[in-house]
Amino acid sequence: MINQTLGQQAGFNLLWLQSGGCGGCSLSLLNAESPNLLHTLEGAGINLLWHPMLSEETGSEMVRILEAILAGEIRLDALCFEGAVMRGPNDTGRFHMLAGTGRSMLDWVQDLAAVAGYTLGIGTGASFGGITAGGGNPTDACGLQFAETERGGVLGEAYRSIRGLPVINVAGCPTHPNWITETLMQLALGEFSEADLDEWQRPRGYADHLVHHGCPRNEFYEFKASAEEHSQLGCMMEHMGCLGTQAHADCNTRLWNGEGSCLRGGYACINCTAPGFQEPGHPFQETPKFAGIPIGLPTDMPKAWFVALASLSKAATPNRLRQNAVSDHIVVPPQTRKKGRHE
């Protein structure tokens, strides 16, 4: 039957399912480059058992793959689950019935995770609940092993995949294509252990960095030369809600779509890799302040120091940064010190 040979063959078998998200992580995955997605997977010995956007099998042929996995006819090395799991209404999971099966995705994922070598939550939805768990959470959405910051989720706190790992949360809204491919490649190589996960079970490969690292606005940050409106060049921490100093991700050193990042695109980091990011408790693009000082300071810096340093550096802000910070293009270029000129 379909793909059955894959059960025996060498390599690493991957099944991808989508539920209560937007498909954005899959679409982001298609942006993989150098080489493209298919060559990346092939090079790593990863066999795609089924992916909703890419595979040929549809309807009953696809359901047959799921059944063969559950019956042990096909080995499932990695289950990639994208999007939140919707438990409602009333724990029935009826907000997402897997088409053609009369069964909720909630049931399917619990069964499949039980036989998966590794289980990956793709994106912040599958990891923690994400956007779908926003507002009053009408669908009772949550992640595979977390409901926001609370451990548990639909698989339970004690869940371990067959190879002994908890759910690997490739968080991000969406997640970067390389965060996924690199994690999968490490798994396929057998070079990934629990020590490679951070406290929210995110791969440390990208989660041990802060978005602030390598931000082109770092110089503005140092002098607290801040943007006040969209499209201005200054640091966005003080007024525009930027959480880059707290967000765990390498967006400004790895870059998106060839050369972008939120900050390079001119808008604030909203910390989309974090549990609960979708409900910051204040308007996203505004920095909540107390007595004129931003509340959400860098996590590992004493507040008094921050305030002291900020007022010092503000006093020392070069004119170039002060002016450029509130302009939408460079109005004062860096000066070359001319020979024989004294200041």
Added chain:
Amino acid sequence: MSKLIVGPFNRVEGDLEVQIETADGVVEKAWVVSPMYRGFEQILHGKDPRDALIYTPRICGICSVSQSIATADALARAGGVERPKNGELALNLIHACENLADHFTHFYLFFMPDFARDIYRDESWFSPVAERFKAVRGRAAPDVMQARAEFMHLMGIMAGKWPHTLGIQPGGSTRSIETKEKVRLLSILGGFRRFLEQRLFNAPLEQMLEIGDQQQLEDWLAAGDPAQSDFRRLLQLSRDLHLDQLGKTDGRFMSYGVYPLEGARTFRAGLWYQGVAGELDTTGITEDISHSWMEGQAEPQHPFQGVTLPSGDPDKGYSWCKAPRLDGEVVEVGALARQLIDGQPLVNDLVQRSGSNVRNRVIARLLEMPRVLIEMEQWVRQLKPSEPYCSDSRTMREAEGVGLTEAARGSLGHWVRIKHGRILNYQIIAPTTWNFSPRDQQGISGPLEQALIGAPVRQGEREPVAVQHIVRSFDPCMVCTVH
């Protein structure tokens, strides 16, 4: 008579189930089921209006920019914000990039792989088609992904990232483009143009737009080798499989128009029925929930009044999708509608001859690429690096606004009402909500349900391939449908 439940459909965005009753080898009745509900309209209730710019793109990963544009437009309307010309140009470029990437992905990765299925083994064209378009293993797939990813570098530069940029604001774009980036953008567009000209059309884009009617299209097909042009290959197998007879709808079309610039839309808005073009009045839009798993409104409502409340009763309807209607009528939306209403000559001729069908939908989609790419080249040239890209957006206390745009797959509308500085009501009607709508109070089916009637079911087919072609010809986006 026998009943089939077809699903899950793959190579569509999101989850979809289609129930059909067949007799004498054809589909007699169809029900289109959208089996997933997330509740964006409920999530948005009570939020700061600007926060909608974070939530709505996440309705959908495939048309997240279209969602952002609709939100930004609705908020701009509500707040009386005007965009500088650079801002309009930048947003058009970002939006057009997503729409073209969608058409491109749809054709190569979603639609064509069905013709590489074993059921077509005996067709004369089968082996080259299978070799090129087979899902995952076909030769085209890696090249297509490469070309798509490189084209999307435009997003990296102009929008920071895709999907889910926050660079699209009511006042314009948060990213100013300098001269050095203008030239980079031109080279990115040039790279994509090269792929289209070499592989998809095997002809200059300008030449493709000169094809003015069906006869000229047939002449063009005959003049070249389908092995060198994926578009010719499509035309060839459309002719062999009579795809112009498949998936017909009543053919009442709507487009909101798209890509605004200095007071006009590059593609105009309007209606089209039986050869007659008309003006569009969106006050006649209503949503009917009589066959949906929804409750809370006894009669169809305009989206400013409408509510979105899931019903606890599984027997109440058969889909989470509502049934939008325009003046009580079913309308089809998408690239075919958009190009027809905009007056594209070939598309007009094709529709005059054979109406709305699988072939015409795909042709309209593919011919939108040259049209829009040429516009994009002009837009980049018009960017003025030293001038502003964004005007201030204001906070709003009491206001209402509507944002109407076109995603790749058709008309997208957002309606927002703001009270005490918070979102009181936010209603969204997505393109696939129009196309895949369930029956309404009168028992009238939406476009896909109509299009499936009469589809051939071959002996023993469990997932009738004709049904697959029809469904995919709409380029559906199921996550948007019910959001």
